[in-house]
Amino acid sequence: MMNKKNILIVLLMFLTVSSFAQKTLSEGTIVYDVVVNTGNKEPQMADALDGATTTVYLKGSKSRTDMVSALGTESNIYDSKTGNAIILKEYSSQKLMITLTKENWETKNKAYSNVRFEFSPETKEINGYSCKKAIAKMSNGKTFNVYYTTDVVVYNKEYNYTFKDLPGLAIQYEIEAGKTKINYTVSKIDFTAVATSKFDTPKTGYRVMTYEENQQMKKSGIQ
Numbered sequence: 229m230m231n232k233k234n235i236l237i238v239l240l241m242f243l244t245v246s247s248f249a250q251k252t253l254s255e256g257t258i259v260y261d262v263v264v265n266t267g268n269k270e271p272q273m274a275d276a277l278d279g280a281t282t283t284v285y286l287k288g289s290k291s292r293t294d295m296v297s298a299l300g301t302e303s304n305i306y307d308s309k310t311g312n313a314i315i316l317k318e319y320s321s322q323k324l325m326i327t328l329t330k331e332n333w334e335t336k337n338k339a340y341s342n343v344r345f346e347f348s349p350e351t352k353e354i355n356g357y358s359c360k361k362a363i364a365k366m367s368n369g370k371t372f373n374v375y376y377t378t379d380v381v382v383y384n385k386e387y388n389y390t391f392k393d394l395p396g397l398a399i400q401y402e403i404e405a406g407k408t409k410i411n412y413t414v415s416k417i418d419f420t421a422v423a424t425s426k427f428d429t430p431k432t433g434y435r436v437m438t439y440e441e442n443q444q445m446k447k448s449g450i451q
Contacts (some may be wrong), residue, residue, distance in 0.1 A: 248293060251419070253397070254383035258284040259416040262297075265409045284387060290427045291387035296421035305427055306333065314429055324442075325434035332439035336391050337389040342367045345374075345394060355414060361395065364401070374401035378416060 244338045264278040280297035295302050300319035307313070311330025317323070328336065341363050350361040352375065359375035366372075376396035385392045391399040437445075 229445065231290065250379055250381060252381045252383055253286060255287045255418070255421055256423065257286070257416070257418040257421070258397075258414060258442065259414045259418075260284075260412040262295075263411040263413070281415075285422045285426050286382070286384055286387060287422045287424065287427065289384055289386075291384060292332070292426055293387070304341075305429070308384055316430070323432060324446070326438045326439055326442045327403045327436065328439045330396060336439070338346070340389040341366060343390055343393065357399050357414070359399050360396070361409070370404070372401060374398050374405050406423065 243402070262277060262280040262282060264280075277299070280295060283294045283296070285292040285294075290307050291305075292302045300317070302318070303316040304312050305316070311333060313328040313333045315324075315326040315328065317326070335339065340387040346365060347362040348361040348363065351357055352361075354375055357377040357379060359377050362374050362376060364372050366376050373446055374394065376391075376394055376398050378396040380397045382397055388398075391398045392403045397414075397417075398410070398412075400413045402409055404410075
């Protein structure tokens with residue numbers, strides 16, 4: 229039988245191995261490849277998103293998410309410390325900057341703020357990461373599957389409201405919008421430092437409006 233001293237040594241060895249296997253991402257970049265399936269043989273606007281990439285830049289409390297597709301580029305820049313955010317949209321010749329207060333950001337992400345996760349024993353390896361499966365349940369009743377890894381711990385979990393309560397980094401997930409299925413899969417995780425300028429607010433070149441003004445434009449069918 230093992231005495232208390234030997235048990236303590238084994239536990240310390242286990243904790244040491246676990247700490248070396250797990251990496252904390254406080255600053256760096258996560259790249260997702262996007263695959264879209266509309267379930268329709270006829271070309272649709274959603275098909276233009278197929279082959280897009282979503283890149284997440286993290287630095288302390290600041291985050292920036294860029295989605296680049298054939299349609300253009302859309303970026304969300306958010307500071308979890310202040311709660312303020314901006315959205316940059318670049319489509320064709322249009323360049324739009326939408327400013328959001330903390331309350332605006334919470335309203336925008338309301339549908340994803342209370343996601344609950346039901347965990348499954350299923351596991352699989354995705355691009356070199358050992359992943360566990362969870363079923364995400366949204367407040368509107370919709371569900372989707374997500375595979376996550378505990379090998380990488382993200383310091384700023386507020387960068388994505390959907391996964392802020394997920395006990396790991398989302399490596400692959402699929403969201404349905406009607407008959408369209410959008411699949412996101414991590415292709416790269418880079419722990420290299422990110423330039424502070426990545427999170428700066430542009431000074432010129434954009435038409436600036438508030439979140440409320442942008443919502444009114446949408447209701448009017450202008451945008």
